[in-house]
Amino acid sequence: MKQITTFHPALRIIHWLMAAAIMAMLFIGVAMVSTVSTLHGLLVAIHKPLGLMILLLVIVRLWLRFATATPALPATLPAWQKLSAHLSHWALYAMMLAQPLIGWAMLSAGGYPVTLGHLVLPSIVPVSNDAFAVLRPLHSWVALALFMTVMLHLAAALFHALILRDGVFSSMTVSRKRLAPGALDNPADGQ
Amino acid sequence: MALIAGVPLLLTALILWAGGWLETSRLTSDKLVAALEKSGGYHPGYRRNHAKGVCIIGDFSANGNASSLSRAALFAPGVTPVVGRFAIAGGNPNAPDYAVLVRSMALAFYQKNGEQWRTGMNAMPFFPVKSVQGFYDLQSATLPDAKTGKPDPAKMQAFVRQHREIKPFFAWAKQYMPASSWTRDRFNSLNAFDFIDSQGHPHLVRWSMVPHADYQPMDEKEKEHTDFLQRDLQQRLAQGPQKWDLIITVAGVGDKSNDATIDWPADRQKINAGTLTITKMTPQQQGACNDINYDPLILPDGITASDDPLLNARSSAYAKSYNARTHEQAVAP
Numbered sequence A: 001m002k003q004i005t006t007f008h009p010a011l012r013i014i015h016w017l018m019a020a021a022i023m024a025m026l027f028i029g030v031a032m033v034s035t036v037s038t039l040h041g042l043l044v045a046i047h048k049p050l051g052l053m054i055l056l057l058v059i060v061r062l063w064l065r066f067a068t069a070t071p072a073l074p075a076t077l078p079a080w081q082k083l084s085a086h087l088s089h090w091a092l093y094a095m096m097l098a099q100p101l102i103g104w105a106m107l108s109a110g111g112y113p114v115t116l117g118h119l120v121l122p123s124i125v126p127v128s129n130d131a132f133a134v135l136r137p138l139h140s141w142v143a144l145a146l147f148m149t150v151m152l153h154l155a156a157a158l159f160h161a162l163i164l165r166d167g168v169f170s171s172m173t174v175s176r177k178r179l180a181p182g183a184l185d186n187p188a189d190g191q
Numbered sequence B: 001m002a003l004i005a006g007v008p009l010l011l012t013a014l015i016l017w018a019g020g021w022l023e024t025s026r027l028t029s030d031k032l033v034a035a036l037e038k039s040g041g042y043h044p045g046y047r048r049n050h051a052k053g054v055c056i057i058g059d060f061s062a063n064g065n066a067s068s069l070s071r072a073a074l075f076a077p078g079v080t081p082v083v084g085r086f087a088i089a090g091g092n093p094n095a096p097d098y099a100v101l102v103r104s105m106a107l108a109f110y111q112k113n114g115e116q117w118r119t120g121m122n123a124m125p126f127f128p129v130k131s132v133q134g135f136y137d138l139q140s141a142t143l144p145d146a147k148t149g150k151p152d153p154a155k156m157q158a159f160v161r162q163h164r165e166i167k168p169f170f171a172w173a174k175q176y177m178p179a180s181s182w183t184r185d186r187f188n189s190l191n192a193f194d195f196i197d198s199q200g201h202p203h204l205v206r207w208s209m210v211p212h213a214d215y216q217p218m219d220e221k222e223k224e225h226t227d228f229l230q231r232d233l234q235q236r237l238a239q240g241p242q243k244w245d246l247i248i249t250v251a252g253v254g255d256k257s258n259d260a261t262i263d264w265p266a267d268r269q270k271i272n273a274g275t276l277t278i279t280k281m282t283p284q285q286q287g288a289c290n291d292i293n294y295d296p297l298i299l300p301d302g303i304t305a306s307d308d309p310l311l312n313a314r315s316s317a318y319a320k321s322y323n324a325r326t327h328e329q330a331v332a333p
Helices: A010-032 A039-067 A079-109 A127-163 B002-018 B030-038 B132-141 B153-162 B164-175 B220-224 B229-238 B309-331
Strands: A115-118 A117-121 B052-062 B078-088 B103-110 B116-122 B193-196 B202-211 B241-248 B271-281 B303-305
Touching: A010 A039, A010 B002, A010 B030, A010 B309, A039 A079, A039 B132, A039 B309, A079 A115, A079 A127, A127 B002, A127 B309, B002 B078, B030 B132, B030 B220, B030 B309, B052 B229, B078 B229, B078 B271, B103 B303, B116 B202, B132 B153, B132 B164, B132 B309, B220 B229, B229 B241, B229 B271
Parallel strands: none
Antiparallel strands: A115 A117, B052 B078, B052 B271, B078 B103, B103 B116, B193 B202, B193 B303, B202 B241, B241 B271
């Protein structure tokens, strides 16, 4: 059986697309709520459709993640690192899915029309001051948690890429040509 | 190793910069709201400006005249429901109605397709300042001095030297007597917007809600009650609906889109777009308008913001104020 060393190509493309989109969203988010300059309106206008795009991408991504085989972490990795890798990944998936939905729900609760150009999206929660009062700060808190988790994820990825060079980083980039033999341990191969 | 920590740290620094946390000199929505809280006092659960007001319910009946300028559905002949708010300027919800010079009318029009038009208008002919910095500086300059309890004249003079555009506003304020009723006030958009027609062409406009009732100045009788505007509106609505015409003013050659301190000349083309009819009022805390942020950038297809810098600042600061007061109202016992 062929050992899987990389994620499915579609997953790799979506990963990097979402990485760029989410980083852009986080920057746009903090900038648009603080600035009083003419950028404000422009940033708000980008934030909403980009959020919807991220929501659609994460749904496709989760489906692909379950439908395709994934490379295992190196056997050399200590158990606590494996555990934190898995936990942080599921935390990232959860936040990527929740954050656009919280944003949408928050706009609905605030009575704002959720429009994308000519398209008016339905409200997903009724207009409610109490709901808005919970969802609006939640949107900020999840953004902060997401940013910090992404930074940890990035640091770990760089650690794998630059120090360990164990194929974890390249499993999300291009197909690797120079992989040290045995660097990957896939339990499915009974190695 | 430096890269591993360096890249995330650099990104963290960048996001702090983007959020305005690294530059103390940068004007942010937080600072604007804080300045308003200083001048009007801190009143949890209330709007940070125009804190005192009432909710109004009614509808807008369009005659179709403005359809040539804007493809927005609400300008086509027909009736659009409206939830609005009358208020007095300032951050103090306990201010006596007669003590405040400027009043406001905010409206949210609910189009059938789900889009909304939200607009906040004021009963003054033009805005005191043309820039956001000017607005912030004005709030700071008019703060009462800790010793005298009155604004420091030296600060005010320094402000006027820097923002000479305020002189016409002071001249207007000196001679202006507010009307005896919200129903006798004319409310103006002040900021310019673009109406987009069915061919996609923009038309630079401002608008006003012009009352059917005549202007009548406030007199001594009104000063007997701190809430005389609310009492007056209640009495009038008990007698029948109150009406305003929505008058669209089209910019002429040379009219600026980004300077709300200058009134456009009186000879500009004016279009009566239809009639606003108010039938009901409710106290704001229980009313439908309480939960509405009258953000001037919530616009339907057919209306877009101009490059007036005040619009973005209003949108950004209103959102901060809205987040704060909804939170305070939700946690209040």
